[in-house]
Amino acid sequence: MNTHLQITGLSKSFEPPEKVVDQVSFSVNRHEIFALLGPSGCGKTTTLRMIAGFEPQDEGEVILNDRILVKSASGKPEKNSTGRNNGKKRKIFIEPEDRGIGFVFQDYALFPHLSVLRNVMFGLKNVPKNKREVRAEEILCMMGLRAFMNRSPFELSGGQQQRVALARAIAPTPELILLDEPFSNLDAVLRQSTRDEIRGLLKKAGMTAVLVTHDQEEALSFADRIAVMNEGRIEQIGTPEEVYYRPRTRFVAQFLGTTNLITAEAIGASALTEFGRINLNRPATGRVTLSIRPEHLTLEKPNPRIDNHLGEVVSKEFKGHDITYRVRIKARECLVHTDNRIHFRPGDQVNVRPLETGVVLEEPDVAVASTAKEVAV
Incomplete structure (x- = not known):
């Protein structure tokens, strides 16, 4: 499998010198579901927000499908046309809307005044207007939500709202889906069924996804690989079986x-x-x-x-x-x-x-x- 997302040396401090995220590095393969697992305050959501571009990094690099999205100004100075160093260090920061990344928020972030169909269409700004409704309907059918497309979000169950949020994120065919504690607001029974449905839909759509969660069972059952985070650092990366049966620390x-x-x-x-x-x-x-x-x-x-x-x-x-x-x-x-x-x-x-x-x-x-x-x- 080819590397689709490459994170190298990502760091962030809100109150220097203490780092919330400290030199985090990992890669995600194409079509893989990758989980960042750890307790509250370990830096996993901040890492996700830096990948999305919602939070500027202090250090590090984010590469998605061979395209640099984030690069700090550290490192060697650039060379000029003569091949000599010009003394400048290049910093790269691609705006969130230009990254080709879909984001599913913890609280779904659906627009209450728009129908399910219109919520999904909202994310299709790069699609011609005459094709947006058709595309939105296609995605809702794939999600099993065609019968609900004219309803308002408040008329849906929590699991249905979660699927609408995912449909809106998937509709523009992003290169990467980020999920921030997407099942935490659901009750235990609904959480399990929704989790299974969402995993199946991501696999069916051939999406690459990064999940943030503090729930061990959720990470073990949902992800193909897991990075366990603690105090801003990654302590171990591996398959669910590897990190459970052979913990390093x-x-x-x-x-x-x-x-x-x-x-x-x-x-x-x-x-x-x-x-x-x-x-x-x-x-x-x-x-x-x-x-x-x-x-x-x-x-x-x-x-x-x-x-x-x-x-x-x-x-x-x-x-x-x-x-x-x-x-x-x-x-x-x-x-x-x-x-x-x-x-x-x-x-x-x-x-x-x-x-x-x-x-x-x-x-x-x-x-x-x-x-x-x-x-x-």
């Missing part, structure tokens, strides 16, 4: 879901832990911090003659399709997710067995306290 491991953080002694391809020897995702030596998802552990009835790492069930949380156990092993507690066929009671002695390798985190060694706080939710 403590922050990524904790932010992508529940995990057990365990301090262990690594000896090459394995490490010694409270529940015995565990294989590692990569060789390591010495004291390390491991991430082990609760679903990557299971419980078994112990055999006192051969099991030297017995644990005690502290609590049990039945969830129908699965069960979450809190187990104390020596002075440490860990969480274990099992299916609903594995039954133990608080106070039972159990053997905790790893089902997958432990993931070595790229962090300085940190001693983990023997309390429930070590389990990151």
Whole structure:
């Protein structure tokens, strides 16, 4: 796949010297859905707004389909016609309306006084007037909204309004779609169905999109690749499976879901832990911090003659399709997710067995306290 969007060294400070976005770099492939995932205040929306041109960058470069949209004045001076440096550094900033980018806002930003059809037509200023209505109808049909085109936005459900907002963004056939927390105003049930619909529509239209969200489940289910942001920087980029199963840092491991953080002694391809020897995702030596998802552990009835790492069930949380156990092993507690066929009671002695390798985190060694706080939710 060819790179469609290239972001290099993007930075922004609202109150210097503290940077809201600090040297962010990533690429998005053609027809790919890419997510910027992180907690509130990590810089993801500011990054999106700089790509759109709504926010000027302090440093960095944005290239869309081999066209430079943003380039800071840093770097080497330009050369004049004689090939010598003229001492000037070139700065490039293409206005938002000239970038060929569609933007779907968190609050949809539909015009209440215009019909659904007119809202979509509003974005077609570069299309001849006699063709705007036909184009708008085509897009609304693709979105399954043809029956609603003469209605006002306030007559639609939240999910329908979201599809109208996407239709308006897609209608001019932009080179890139940016989505800023587009599903956050929907209730849980509608959020899931709308998310599935929008993903299908983007794929059907062959669009390239960048999604900003703080919702881990949303990013994992919606995006082809994810960049996890923290305090203005990107900590890891990868497919949903890569960032979930093989987090690089403590922050990524904790932010992508529940995990057990365990301090262990690594000896090459394995490490010694409270529940015995565990294989590692990569060789390591010495004291390390491991991430082990609760679903990557299971419980078994112990055999006192051969099991030297017995644990005690502290609590049990039945969830129908699965069960979450809190187990104390020596002075440490860990969480274990099992299916609903594995039954133990608080106070039972159990053997905790790893089902997958432990993931070595790229962090300085940190001693983990023997309390429930070590389990990151």
